[in-house]
Amino acid sequence: MAEKVTIATVARRARVSRQTVSNVLNAPHMVREETRERVREAISALGYRANQAARQMRTGRSRLIAVRIEPTRDGVNGSVLDRFLHGLTEAAEAAGYRVMLYTAPDPRAEIDAYDSLLGAYDLDAFVLTGTEYGDARTAWLTERDVPFVTFGRPWDNPAETAPQGRTAVPARHPWVDVNGADGVAQATRRLLDTGHRRIGFVGWPAGSGVGDDRRSGWHDTLLTAGLDPTGLDRAAPDGFAQGEAAARDLLASAEPPTAIVCASDSLALGALQAVGAPGGWPAGPGQRPEVAVTGFDDTPVAQAIGLTSVSQPLAQAAACCVDLLADVLDGSRRGGAAGHRRSDPASSGPGQVLLRPSLVVRQSG
Amino acid sequence: MAEKVTIATVARRARVSRQTVSNVLNAPHMVREETRERVREAISALGYRANQAARQMRTGRSRLIAVRIEPTRDGVNGSVLDRFLHGLTEAAEAAGYRVMLYTAPDPRAEIDAYDSLLGAYDLDAFVLTGTEYGDARTAWLTERDVPFVTFGRPWDNPAETAPQGRTAVPARHPWVDVNGADGVAQATRRLLDTGHRRIGFVGWPAGSGVGDDRRSGWHDTLLTAGLDPTGLDRAAPDGFAQGEAAARDLLASAEPPTAIVCASDSLALGALQAVGAPGGWPAGPGQRPEVAVTGFDDTPVAQAIGLTSVSQPLAQAAACCVDLLADVLDGSRRGGAAGHRRSDPASSGPGQVLLRPSLVVRQSG
DNA sequence: TACTTCATTTGGATCGTTCAAGAGGGGCGA
DNA sequence: TCGCCCCTCTTGAACGATCCAAATGAAGTA
Numbered sequence: 077m078a079e080k081v082t083i084a085t086v087a088r089r090a091r092v093s094r095q096t097v098s099n100v101l102n103a104p105h106m107v108r109e110e111t112r113e114r115v116r117e118a119i120s121a122l123g124y125r126a127n128q129a130a131r132q133m134r135t136g137r138s139r140l141i142a143v144r145i146e147p148t149r150d151g152v153n154g155s156v157l158d159r160f161l162h163g164l165t166e167a168a169e170a171a172g173y174r175v176m177l178y179t180a181p182d183p184r185a186e187i188d189a190y191d192s193l194l195g196a197y198d199l200d201a202f203v204l205t206g207t208e209y210g211d212a213r214t215a216w217l218t219e220r221d222v223p224f225v226t227f228g229r230p231w232d233n234p235a236e237t238a239p240q241g242r243t244a245v246p247a248r249h250p251w252v253d254v255n256g257a258d259g260v261a262q263a264t265r266r267l268l269d270t271g272h273r274r275i276g277f278v279g280w281p282a283g284s285g286v287g288d289d290r291r292s293g294w295h296d297t298l299l300t301a302g303l304d305p306t307g308l309d310r311a312a313p314d315g316f317a318q319g320e321a322a323a324r325d326l327l328a329s330a331e332p333p334t335a336i337v338c339a340s341d342s343l344a345l346g347a348l349q350a351v352g353a354p355g356g357w358p359a360g361p362g363q364r365p366e367v368a369v370t371g372f373d374d375t376p377v378a379q380a381i382g383l384t385s386v387s388q389p390l391a392q393a394a395a396c397c398v399d400l401l402a403d404v405l406d407g408s409r410r411g412g413a414a415g416h417r418r419s420d421p422a423s424s425g426p427g428q429v430l431l432r433p434s435l436v437v438r439q440s441g
Numbered sequence: 442m443a444e445k446v447t448i449a450t451v452a453r454r455a456r457v458s459r460q461t462v463s464n465v466l467n468a469p470h471m472v473r474e475e476t477r478e479r480v481r482e483a484i485s486a487l488g489y490r491a492n493q494a495a496r497q498m499r500t501g502r503s504r505l506i507a508v509r510i511e512p513t514r515d516g517v518n519g520s521v522l523d524r525f526l527h528g529l530t531e532a533a534e535a536a537g538y539r540v541m542l543y544t545a546p547d548p549r550a551e552i553d554a555y556d557s558l559l560g561a562y563d564l565d566a567f568v569l570t571g572t573e574y575g576d577a578r579t580a581w582l583t584e585r586d587v588p589f590v591t592f593g594r595p596w597d598n599p600a601e602t603a604p605q606g607r608t609a610v611p612a613r614h615p616w617v618d619v620n621g622a623d624g625v626a627q628a629t630r631r632l633l634d635t636g637h638r639r640i641g642f643v644g645w646p647a648g649s650g651v652g653d654d655r656r657s658g659w660h661d662t663l664l665t666a667g668l669d670p671t672g673l674d675r676a677a678p679d680g681f682a683q684g685e686a687a688a689r690d691l692l693a694s695a696e697p698p699t700a701i702v703c704a705s706d707s708l709a710l711g712a713l714q715a716v717g718a719p720g721g722w723p724a725g726p727g728q729r730p731e732v733a734v735t736g737f738d739d740t741p742v743a744q745a746i747g748l749t750s751v752s753q754p755l756a757q758a759a760a761c762c763v764d765l766l767a768d769v770l771d772g773s774r775r776g777g778a779a780g781h782r783r784s785d786p787a788s789s790g791p792g793q794v795l796l797r798p799s800l801v802v803r804q805s806g
Numbered sequence: 807t808a809c810t811t812c813a814t815t816t817g818g819a820t821c822g823t824t825c826a827a828g829a830g831g832g833g834c835g836a
Numbered sequence: 837t838c839g840c841c842c843c844t845c846t847t848g849a850a851c852g853a854t855c856c857a858a859a860t861g862a863a864g865t866a
């Protein structure tokens with residue numbers, strides 16, 4: 077095994093001091109070009125890699141981002157976190173960060189986990205997935221000036237919708253989210269375009285931010301098209317059986333819909349069952365069911381059975397999370413977050429990104 | 442913000458030296474009970490947490506375990522890695538380790554990633570998921586004495602099946618796996634017990650370690666029961682459509698099976714479609730299809746639509762991985778891996794654990 | 807020439823922990 | 837009593853990087 081290569085080894089070989097090597101790495105503009113090249117050469121010749129632990133001890137920054145991995149996903153909509161995690165890891169790697177996992181059975185324990193992670197590992201930032209009403213976690217982190225991004229809008233914050241928020245309102249924090257209303261609207265519009273006029277919706281009970289958002293996409297699209305959504309709306313907790321029951325109820329109404337838009341693939345799967353395509357499962361081409369069904373999340377199941385579904389740009393969302401964090405982290409380090417700001421067409425203000433999902437059309441409608 | 446609590450702070454408060462505090466944490470037996478208590482009190486009073494970076498710099502050990510998160514799971518069988526990761530994170534946490542993620546588009550890049558992770562972060566160990574034939578990664582890691590565990594048997598190693606392996610055979614390494622043959626056998630036996638006599642199998646083409654293993658479970662169980670498996674076997678790449686085609690082919694044979702065992706939930710989903718349950722999807726209780734179908738992996742889809750499936754004990758597998766790593770790591774540190782050995786009934790030799798999956802019976806058969 | 811300015815480079819101190827070596831005190835055999 | 841060992845605890849020195857203050861040298865200016 078070769079001798080351990082430290083910054084001193086490199087310095088000796090390039091015939092400069094340790095600090096100059098350090099400067100080449102962290103502040104190249106301070107080093108004369110000729111020297112810089114010499115040092116760079118020595119670095120690659122020796123295969124030098126900065127020891128993160130030593131760097132971290134001195135700077136207090138670990139280049140580590142923590143993400144919670146949740147116990148088990150409910151129903152069909154698993155693997156969403158999976159894909160998000162992959163995107164996050166990739167984006168973080170590109171930005172020079174690493175992703176560390178942690179778990180916590182409940183929010184209380186999650187805050188303890190923050191404390192422990194910050195204390196022992198000097199974590200640079202957190203990514204929270206799934207925001208909740210009155211989220212204690214964001215408050216805790218904000219209070220301690222710990223950088224974080226949420227994947228999901230802060231639903232509980234009235235200031236988000238009404239910019240002139242009250243003083244007691246928690247501080248805004250960077251977030252990334254996917255515009256669920258837009259996704260459902262896309263699905264609904266497409267059904268309108270293909271001739272449907274009575275389009276039902278099966279979503280979650282009112283009161284969940286994500287659910288309400290998705291429902292509004294359907295609702296508003298019908299209104300815009302001059303159609304009356306009354307009576308075409310059903311609410312059910314997420315799940316196959318619940319989706320089936322809700323869809324059956326819709327179909328049994330006086331004027332049953334010719335298409336059903338669902339808030340999730342689980343519900344859509346149930347709805348497909350209720351719809352009862354001729355000849356069994358609506359999979360083969362040409363086996364289009366009489367009542368069109370669309371889902372949300374474009375899960376593997378949807379891909380497998382040919383369910384039209386709204387696909388979230390998870391990799392892009394993850395990349396945005398990393399971008400936002402990098403902005404905050406580099407900003408807080410170099411003083412002043414004046415760096416370049418995202419100017420996406422999808423962006424909606426500094427540090428807050430709303431992405432557009434896309435509709436994946438398959439046989440189900 | 443409170444003053445930073447270091448080992449020196451604790452030492453002052455407990456009126457001992459830094460080293461004594463360190464000993465209380467790392468070698469309690471060296472400290473007199475009275476002193477130990479005093480130090481422990483100071484630790485919890487001050488909320489002291491050892492700084493991992495400093496510890497790592499001195500010891501060269503990071504208490505970090507790396508796992509690769511793969512690009513995208515194929516088909517329905519996503520979320521398996523998800524669940525495994527969760528179990529791993531939880532078990533690692535309990536053992537005082539943390540899980541770090543990395544990605545790599547191909548094996549070559551994965552080895553580069555090892556190099557980089559080891560160089561910069563001093564990783565303690567790797568967990569590899571999914572072993573391949575002639576795995577270059579395990580060879581690389583073994584060569585450099587980097588501790589690792591694989592989730593999945595090393596299929597390419599003839600010494601694994603024939604203990605008197607040749608000298609050129611790569612060194613054995615610790616692994617954890619789930620006995621796929623056993624799982625399929627359980628499914629097959631249950632079908633036998635419920636009266637089925639002609640039981641078909643839809644699996645992957647021969648040549649994949651996992652696939653061959655699962656097929657053998659079906660094959661051997663039929664033989665043991667005195668039944669002839671000839672003609673009841675179909676091979677297809679993983680996927681819904683492929684499963685459907687293979688199952689249709691089986692059903693069209695001269696003596697069609699009354700039950701079909703599948704190597705994955707994707708295939709099983711297709712088979713269910715081919716089976717064509719009366720009245721559409723075989724979900725409601727009592728809507729048992731005429732031809733029973735079972736899958737493998739107990740994915741969320743199986744749970745949603747009532748598909749009988751073989752469930753892998755992923756959390757337990759993850760915990761075993763951590764146990765094995767902890768053995769190796771603590772062994773290499775304290776000299777001699779003489780520690781306690783797993784004596785599970787499921788265990789099959791030192792450092793190699795084969796777990797038993799369980800059958801989850803649902804409406805599909 | 808002497809003084810200032812600027813860009814570049816240097817050496818020492820430091821982060822928080824563990825390792826290595828040693829110090830103090832009591833018990834015990836010679 | 838001496839010497840030795842063991843138990844317990846303390847002190848100084850690393851680990852490898854960055855921060856800070858100061859030195860160096862060249863060029864510009866009076």
